[in-house]
Amino acid sequence: MATEAYEKQAMKERQLTNKVPWKIKMRPFLILSPAFLLTIGILIPFGMAIYFSLTNYSFKYAEYMFVGLENWIAMFSSPSFWHSVGVTLSYAGLATLIETLLGIGIALLLNRENMLARSLRIVLIFPLVIAPVIATIIWQLMTNNSVGIYSDWLRQLGITNFNWGADPSTALITVLIIDAWVFTPFVTILVLAGLRSLPKAPFESAMIDGGSAWFTFKNLTLPMIMPMLIIAVLFRLMLSLQMFDIIFALTRGGPGDTLMTLPLTAYTEAFTYKELGVSLPFMLILYLFVYFLSHFIVKYWTYTQNKASGK
Numbered sequence: 001m002a003t004e005a006y007e008k009q010a011m012k013e014r015q016l017t018n019k020v021p022w023k024i025k026m027r028p029f030l031i032l033s034p035a036f037l038l039t040i041g042i043l044i045p046f047g048m049a050i051y052f053s054l055t056n057y058s059f060k061y062a063e064y065m066f067v068g069l070e071n072w073i074a075m076f077s078s079p080s081f082w083h084s085v086g087v088t089l090s091y092a093g094l095a096t097l098i099e100t101l102l103g104i105g106i107a108l109l110l111n112r113e114n115m116l117a118r119s120l121r122i123v124l125i126f127p128l129v130i131a132p133v134i135a136t137i138i139w140q141l142m143t144n145n146s147v148g149i150y151s152d153w154l155r156q157l158g159i160t161n162f163n164w165g166a167d168p169s170t171a172l173i174t175v176l177i178i179d180a181w182v183f184t185p186f187v188t189i190l191v192l193a194g195l196r197s198l199p200k201a202p203f204e205s206a207m208i209d210g211g212s213a214w215f216t217f218k219n220l221t222l223p224m225i226m227p228m229l230i231i232a233v234l235f236r237l238m239l240s241l242q243m244f245d246i247i248f249a250l251t252r253g254g255p256g257d258t259l260m261t262l263p264l265t266a267y268t269e270a271f272t273y274k275e276l277g278v279s280l281p282f283m284l285i286l287y288l289f290v291y292f293l294s295h296f297i298v299k300y301w302t303y304t305q306n307k308a309s310g311k
Contacts, residue, residue, distance in 0.1 A: 046287075053280035060274045067277070075281045080257065080265065084282070088261040088289070091172065091247075092240035095179045099236055100229070102180060103187025108217075110188070111195045121192070124185045132182050136249040139178045140165075165251045168258040175259060178246050183239075187232045194228030195221070230301040234294060241290050262286040 053071055057064040075081045110117045110124070127135065143164040145151050154162050165174040198221070206216045222229075244263040247253060253260040253268070260268070262282050269279035 049280050049284060052277055053284060055277045057277040058275050059270075064277070071278050072281050074278070075285075080260070081282070083257060084260050084262045084265045085285075087259060088241060088263075088286070091175070091243060091259075091261060092237055094172075095176055095183075095240040095243070096233060096237045098176060098180050099184045099187050100233055102184045103191050103232065104229070106184070106188045107191035107195055108221075110192055124188060126185075127182050128185050130182065132178075132245045133249045135182050136178055136246050139174075139181070140250065143174065166255060168255050171251055171255060171258045175247055175250055178250065179240070179243070182246070183236060187236060190228050190232040191225060194225035198224055226304045227301060230297060230304060234297045234301070237297070238290050238294055241286065241293070262289075 054066060054068055055064050056067050056070075106124075110121050130138075142148050143150050145163070151162070151164075154160070163170055165171050202220050203216060206220060211219075242263060243261065244267070247259050247261060247264060248267070251259055253264040262285065266279040266282035266286075269282065270276050
């Protein structure tokens with residue numbers, strides 16, 4: 001009897017399923033279609049990049065031919081490639097570290113309920129709405145040795161040989177300052193959002209027990225905002241590895257090859273020397289850097305989430 005009842009119930013469910021209008025059946029496919037189209041839009045250029053990296057495709061000639069791994073071998077044997085890798089990783093690491101530390105510090109200062117903190121939280125948004133290229137042009141004017149206000153301030157302090165982006169020894173510092181000015185507010189906003197969402201009870205207990213400010217930050221604040229902080233680091237590291245506009249607008253990779261990152265080297269090979277097949281391996285290597293670093297960061301983020309939830 002139980003088997004017959006089960007079969008009748010299953011038959012009724014199948015009949016109801018068959019009566020579902022086709023528009024309702026198509027809803028899951030319609031929901032997934034934007035993601036599917038986006039995936040195709042990403043995979044097609046990516047596949048073409050891999051293919052053309054195995055050719056001698058050039059903007060100077062109409063014909064091209066398959067050359068296998070020749071471009072890749074030439075890239076790995078080139079000193080300019082390893083120099084670009086070093087510059088890219090140094091720039092990304094320093095920019096992310098500086099902006100993370102500044103973002104945490106500023107967020108802690110602004111995590112207060114007074115008129116000054118509320119006003120500064122609004123002003124904090126302004127650098128984010130300025131295009132990095134425009135910000136770079138503004139900083140070029142401010143650091144100009146003739147009319148720049150910063151150069152004038154340095155001269156008043158007795159520093160007369162600081163040439164900002166025009167000197168190989170100070171070019172990296174200059175672009176890091178501009179990058180920090182533009183993107184530190186992004187880290188600050190994420191960290192501040194994490195701070196504002198923290199429960200008050202643990203901090204009140206720590207205050208009653210006589211815990212110092214450093215003890216509270218180290219053992220309560222930092223572990224609790226760690227997931228938000230990792231997200232900020234992930235985004236800033238990914239974008240810093242791909243940084244092009246600030247460096248290009250300021251020095252075009254100079255002086256000399258001081259700031260020739262992987263994106264700038266690929267751009268130079270493709271649009272200055274017209275060798276697209278030679279430039280594409282640089283961008284594909286950059287993709288691998290971004291992918292693997294972001295993969296490890298996301299794994300660590302998952303670990304911190306599980307640890308915070310007690311799993």
